[in-house]
Amino acid sequence: MCRCNPRFPTRGIFVNQQPTRCGYIAIVGRPNVGKSTLLNHLLGQKLAITSRKPQTTRHNMLGIKTEGADQIVFVDTPGLHSGQDKAINRYMNRAATSAARDVDAVVFVVERARWTEGDQLVADKLSGIKCPLIIAVNKVDQLEDKSTLLPQLQALAERHPGAEIVPVSALRGVNLDALEEVILRHLPQGPHLFPEDQITDRSSRFLAAEIVREKIMRQLGAEVPYEVTVEVEEFVREDKILHISAAILVERSGQKRIIIGSKGERIKQIGTQARQDMERLFESKIMLNLWVKVKSGWSDDERALRSLGYRDE
CATH class of the missing domain: 3.40.50.300 (P-loop containing nucleotide triphosphate hydrolases)
Structure with a gap:
């Protein structure tokens, strides 16, 4: 992929x-x-x-x-x-x-x-x-x-x-x-541009980050605004297990507390749901590690956006 x-x-x-x-x-x-x-x-x-x-x-x-x-x-x-x-x-x-x-x-x-x-x-x-x-x-x-x-x-x-x-x-x-x-x-005649079994141009790391972000948005509804993104910092296969570590970036400490939830219950639910989707997508056992970091102003900083993968193509 x-x-x-x-x-x-x-x-x-x-x-x-x-x-x-x-x-x-x-x-x-x-x-x-x-x-x-x-x-x-x-x-x-x-x-x-x-x-x-x-x-x-x-x-x-x-x-x-x-x-x-x-x-x-x-x-x-x-x-x-x-x-x-x-x-x-x-x-x-x-x-x-x-x-x-x-x-x-x-x-x-x-x-x-x-x-x-x-x-x-x-x-x-x-x-x-x-x-x-x-x-x-x-x-x-x-x-x-x-x-x-x-x-x-x-x-x-x-x-x-x-x-x-x-x-x-x-x-x-x-x-x-x-x-x-x-x-x-409306398809023009011509050779195929991608292999028959390829389904996207995006990397597995990108898809893993998007799955985590989806679970955050579905879990929290209107509680956390759009200043949330996910950065995969580790994506390593060892034997038959795929180890994925990802940082959830927010802009304020209050948002961090909301995502973690009481006694860490909310981030645990986010992780469980994300892991289940990843196992279906990647057809592999997943070990998923999530944590939350505050990165103030990232959503209004062009350089920070580029570093997080928001690049014009």
Whole structure:
């Protein structure tokens, strides 16, 4: 699962006498609209972390799906938002905006039966793109009155003439086959860029850090703001056991006490849940060691962000 940016194609241009196709598909949208959940269900396995808190996704990440002659390289992106007050917010917006450039198609994820200022912000950012636009109307399973969906689809068609619109439920897997069929139509012919068994460009260390951060966000809800990140300091395999040590970085001592919890119970729960997910992902026994450190101002310090892996790519 190593990070990879191959200079040369990994296959020929035919598989079972079928010409191979390969393309990059950016998944964009406002925060908390279901982009990472959509990616996970399209891939058929959990890769991107999810929570109900906006801005859970902070980095662009590739999710690679190879089936027969077709390889789709999905680009999962942070939610575009209006906040520019901190360096980490500016970084996330740059990452999301850059992902829509030089791809073969964009999947714009919106929510059922409503259009928000956040959706309009994303639409404005996409106004100059040259590639095909696919609008995935998510969470349609939550509509009590299905008749309200048609006016929403008509309004989207008027706002984005030429876009292909597909109603879906990312969480329930509703109509994802239809969405994938639309995506496949926009893949150009050409050799596959990644090995058949590779599912992401991100390293195992990165995925381990993201799993820990997901468990923090799910455990704490609104108790701890977004000034939390995770840095893996040890990732070593000994015999059949993978030893992972990670520091949870916060900005204030009060946040540290919240994450640790009474008698260390909360960080123990975070560690247990993270370890279980890691064992499924890495197919290995995991020994996980977590601790919390205060690093004041890291989320508004460009140099600190780069050192923690928040780099423009």
